[in-house]
Amino acid sequence: MAAVELVAVGIEGVRVKRRRRRHRKIPLLLGTQDRRSYWVFRDATASIRKGECVFLMDERGDRAATLLRLMTGLLQPDTGAVKRRGGSLLLTRPGKRWMGSLSVGQSIRLLAGLYGMTDHEIDQRLADCAQFAEVADIMGKPSEEVDAAVLRQIAFAVGTSAPVRLIGLDGMAVTGTPDFRPKCVPRLRELMDSGTALVVIQDDPGLISLLADRALLVKRRGLVELSADEAAQLAHKWAKRRRKVRRRSRKAMMEDDDDDDLV
Amino acid sequence: MSEIAELVSRRRTLSLMTRQDIKHSYRNYRLGLLWTLAEPFGLAIMMWAVFSFVLSGREARIGLDPFIVYIITGLLPFQWLSQAIRKGPKVFRKYGAMLVFSPLPIWVWPLRGVLAGGAEFVLSLPVVFALILLFSADVTWGILLLPVAVVLQVILCSGAAMLGAALSLRLPDIERMTAIIVRMLFWTSPILWASRNFPDWLQPWLYLNPFQLVLDLYRAAVWPEEIGSWRDCGLSLLVIAVIFAAGSGLLKARVSEVRRLE
Numbered sequence: 283m284a285a286v287e288l289v290a291v292g293i294e295g296v297r298v299k300r301r302r303r304r305h306r307k308i309p310l311l312l313g314t315q316d317r318r319s320y321w322v323f324r325d326a327t328a329s330i331r332k333g334e335c336v337f338l339m340d341e342r343g344d345r346a347a348t349l350l351r352l353m354t355g356l357l358q359p360d361t362g363a364v365k366r367r368g369g370s371l372l373l374t375r376p377g378k379r380w381m382g383s384l385s386v387g388q389s390i391r392l393l394a395g396l397y398g399m400t401d402h403e404i405d406q407r408l409a410d411c412a413q414f415a416e417v418a419d420i421m422g423k424p425s426e427e428v429d430a431a432v433l434r435q436i437a438f439a440v441g442t443s444a445p446v447r448l449i450g451l452d453g454m455a456v457t458g459t460p461d462f463r464p465k466c467v468p469r470l471r472e473l474m475d476s477g478t479a480l481v482v483i484q485d486d487p488g489l490i491s492l493l494a495d496r497a498l499l500v501k502r503r504g505l506v507e508l509s510a511d512e513a514a515q516l517a518h519k520w521a522k523r524r525r526k527v528r529r530r531s532r533k534a535m536m537e538d539d540d541d542d543d544l545v
Numbered sequence: 546m547s548e549i550a551e552l553v554s555r556r557r558t559l560s561l562m563t564r565q566d567i568k569h570s571y572r573n574y575r576l577g578l579l580w581t582l583a584e585p586f587g588l589a590i591m592m593w594a595v596f597s598f599v600l601s602g603r604e605a606r607i608g609l610d611p612f613i614v615y616i617i618t619g620l621l622p623f624q625w626l627s628q629a630i631r632k633g634p635k636v637f638r639k640y641g642a643m644l645v646f647s648p649l650p651i652w653v654w655p656l657r658g659v660l661a662g663g664a665e666f667v668l669s670l671p672v673v674f675a676l677i678l679l680f681s682a683d684v685t686w687g688i689l690l691l692p693v694a695v696v697l698q699v700i701l702c703s704g705a706a707m708l709g710a711a712l713s714l715r716l717p718d719i720e721r722m723t724a725i726i727v728r729m730l731f732w733t734s735p736i737l738w739a740s741r742n743f744p745d746w747l748q749p750w751l752y753l754n755p756f757q758l759v760l761d762l763y764r765a766a767v768w769p770e771e772i773g774s775w776r777d778c779g780l781s782l783l784v785i786a787v788i789f790a791a792g793s794g795l796l797k798a799r800v801s802e803v804r805r806l807e
Contacts, residue, residue, distance in 0.1 A: 374646045383568040395558025398648035
């Protein structure tokens, strides 16, 4: 049984360009923008079974993130159809200021509310979440004084306890403080055993070989099925390339600095 | 209707958001939340001083006493409304990152600003009651209309906020226009004047401004005789309904566009 099924789905993006009016000097409030649409991707067909863990691979990341938002029901497709059984949730990194001026206990509640849980569902899970996120003894502390990694582990605890059939994890599969990280994968395994499907974006070769059942490479003209090993290799290649680019740019920057010194 | 059910089932989340917004906007001040009392109080004293001493002796007295109570019952609700109108177009820029991942219905975000303004309004109500006691105004049965007025204002404010938010997607310039709209509303609403200062034939038309009815209902606590006829009230209600329908309809039509913001 599929937790979510995509049939020939396409998403259009819009590029907005300011149109220059050289000859007509009438400033128009409406119609001064060129709105051109393009395909972010199309003909994406896939089916995610329950209790399965699928990684979405995409080097730049934005295409996969859009697909993930589509799977979790935050975006409606422009073409094709998405069939979903049961609720879904998208777990992303909580922003720095989302929980500003609230205490840790309140921010658990707020995050759960933002992830779409109702008050009743939150009340049932609040204590367990605090326990799992290891913040039960600092519930009254202002969240500004808490490390961002701890906020991420709160988000992880809240998101993985939600009553949904599909969880999208955007860079949040393994997260939090170093003490917390080892608890993530067992928790995800537990969810998979209970029938929750996971869709993950995180190009970490080790994590892919540890967790993935398979992977989908997101391209503009559709999805390419990959096995877990292929995906791990691909992620490894990307990581290498990224390192190389970073090294090159650092080198360039240092040379620039030298120039500045001479002048 | 399902929207209302949704609102009720998420009321604690919404109240938390409101509390967060208020705490956030007063976090840097030494007096903190006391400013919700101090600001309207100072404003009312200033207005009162100007209009009852500097401009005294002129014939333009509005003829409703005590004047300071009249002013503050107009100013406070107006501050709430103006805040809602100003915040509306900025909503998606402010909460953009949360919108991308949160499955909450889209109208939650404009409503959030309205509720924060409403909470500030409620917090500053003690000033009004203090002034009523201090200037020994007579409180009548009309105070029972206060909840009605608050509900109407929530509808009006959220309608305006949603309209602003929806328009700002295609027309960012609306953010600048709101300042002008707010000024215009200030002078066309009965804050520094009363409808009885106008000739009879003009008075029904004043209710084209929906805020006229809302203010009348607030002021019924002291001046119940100032409420317009049923027909006038109906006109204001209609305008409120139109604004709300336009705001929610337009926002609903733009949902897919909002979700694509990066």
